[in-house]
Amino acid sequence: MLILFAAPALWPEYETLLPAALARAGIAAQVVTEAAPEEVDVIIYAPSSWLQDFTPYVKAKAVLNLWAGVERIVGNATLTQALCRMVDPGLTEGMVEWVLGHALRHHLGMDRHIVNPGHVWDATCPPLARSRPVAMLGLGELGLACARALQAMNFPVTGWSRTAKDIPGLRSLHGETGLKEALSQAQIVVTLLPKTPETENLLNAERLAFLPKGAVILNPGRGPLIDDQALLAALDGGLGHATLDVFRTEPLPQDHPFWTHPKITVTPHIAADTRPETAVGVLVANIARARDGLPLLHLVDRARGY
Numbered sequence: 001m002l003i004l005f006a007a008p009a010l011w012p013e014y015e016t017l018l019p020a021a022l023a024r025a026g027i028a029a030q031v032v033t034e035a036a037p038e039e040v041d042v043i044i045y046a047p048s049s050w051l052q053d054f055t056p057y058v059k060a061k062a063v064l065n066l067w068a069g070v071e072r073i074v075g076n077a078t079l080t081q082a083l084c085r086m087v088d089p090g091l092t093e094g095m096v097e098w099v100l101g102h103a104l105r106h107h108l109g110m111d112r113h114i115v116n117p118g119h120v121w122d123a124t125c126p127p128l129a130r131s132r133p134v135a136m137l138g139l140g141e142l143g144l145a146c147a148r149a150l151q152a153m154n155f156p157v158t159g160w161s162r163t164a165k166d167i168p169g170l171r172s173l174h175g176e177t178g179l180k181e182a183l184s185q186a187q188i189v190v191t192l193l194p195k196t197p198e199t200e201n202l203l204n205a206e207r208l209a210f211l212p213k214g215a216v217i218l219n220p221g222r223g224p225l226i227d228d229q230a231l232l233a234a235l236d237g238g239l240g241h242a243t244l245d246v247f248r249t250e251p252l253p254q255d256h257p258f259w260t261h262p263k264i265t266v267t268p269h270i271a272a273d274t275r276p277e278t279a280v281g282v283l284v285a286n287i288a289r290a291r292d293g294l295p296l297l298h299l300v301d302r303a304r305g306y
Contacts, residue, residue, distance in 0.1 A: 011033055042290050090274075188217075203227065
């Protein structure tokens with residue numbers, strides 16, 4: 001097999017790991033960064049790639065995206081090959097750690113102890129997690145993993161998705177009525193949805209107004225899930241805080257009001273990243289399936305956009 005690694009900025013991280021993983025799996029394959037298009041069997045890809053026209057790759061059985069998000073490639077009209085998103089166990093672990101850490105930060109009120117220039121003796125004891133409802137918007141691989149971790153800490157979690165899901169042990173709502181119910185009860189909201197036309201500005205002024213006073217938003221999903229101006233207005237009103245890891249423009253411009261707003265914490269898109277040491281296992285599994293003509297893992301539904 002000939003595998004084209006069309007993500008040059010990431011090649012140094014995979015140059016040794018990927019061939020070694022293929023060899024361990026008994027897959028006879030050559031991994032290259034340049035090739036005649038008609039000879040390529042599988043393409044490993046990142047949206048920042050030089051490769052934007054997939055038409056010449058007539059033999060390629062699959063395009064394996066190195067990122068979880070596919071919004072920058074799924075609309076490419078030349079892409080007729082099967083497209084798979086990255087579901088990396090290391091990425092999932094990182095996301096769970098970020099969500100759990102920032103949820104506990106706000107739940108326990110850590111800021112008033114960490115940043116306490118006046119040396120105020122504030123002995124206010126936080127409630128137990130069982131008294132702090134969480135709304136998890138998005139119940140895919142990442143959302144469900146984070147919901148389970150929060151449940152393990154005794155947070156009462158309500159999940160929400162655009163379509164109905166029956167998930168054992170998790171209260172799950174869907175649709176507009178379900179979203180209003182989930183938000184109205186939540187003291188912490190986590191947004192882990194893909195960016196699609198249906199999810200852009202999901203948290204707009206109307207829906208942000210459903211949240212109880214003092215509620216906290218954690219957004220490690222996609223920047224456009226939240227209306228920026230509506231969020232700023234809500235924070236100037238009764239919303240408690242927003243911890244944001246993703247933005248419409250990245251890096252976040254220096255003059256953006258998020259940097260200086262006292263109720264916003266900016267983290268630089270670090271909640272989760274594809275980790276080569278675990279991602280190679282996912283790549284190898286799909287390369288083997290492409291070789292053997294088996295159904296591919298994590299296949300993207302073009303109509304849904306993820």
